[in-house]
Amino acid sequence: MKHRLGVLFAILILISLTGCGKDIELTVENVSSNTLAIREDETIQVALVDSFDKDYYDIEEFKSFINEEINTYNNEYGSSSIILDSLEKKADKVILILSYANMEDYARFNHVEGQLTTGVGAINFELPESFLNKKGESVAASEALEKDDYKVFVINENIKVIIDGKIVYYYNGDYIDSQTLQADNEEMTFIIYKDKLF
Secondary structure (H helix, E strand, O other): OHHHHHHHHHHHHHHHHHHOOOOOOOOOOOOOOOEEEEOOOOOEEEEEEEEOOOOOOOHHHHHHHHHHHHHHHHHHHOOOOEEEEEEEEEOOEEEEEEEEOOHHHHHHHHOOOEEEEEOHHHOOOOOOOEEEOOOOOEEEHHHHOOOOOOEEEEEOOOOEEEEOOEEEEEEOEEEEEOOEEEEOOOOOEEEEEEOOOO
8 A cells, every 4th residue: 555655656746747847838818918938948939918909900911911020030040930829819909929949039030139048158248246036135146157057048128038947046127936037128137047947
């Protein structure tokens, strides 16, 4: 009996750990504000939510415009650099969800400053002198960036950021939980994270 309980317990732990590896998926149902998701494979998915409340707005015209912009970009940078996942009108809002092959495509297409890299050596932006941990305690940049396997995400945009991993340190943002931070565009936001929850 004890052996069976032990085996059952081990299976339960294994199932719960493998369930944590599932990619983040933004959908029309689960977003209410502009949101950027960084997946484990470093692809980027973004949901943009905006008002769509004028009588002369046409969702089909908007979709045609978006597809045209995506096709123009993909013809220059690669056929699957950007993919239109969803475009829907919900009440007086429009929700557009796009997937990008990487952060470079997102930054280039949207004309924003940003980067996703592993390790401090490859960061193209001036680093702040200190970061905050999840408790809001200040940590020197040298300490925050000492682990080479941590990933660093940098952006200058007012957007909610969801990480498929665990936020360890951040600069310029509102910490929501271990996977979510609200960035703003007052200055660069830095997020240092582990790419695995465990």
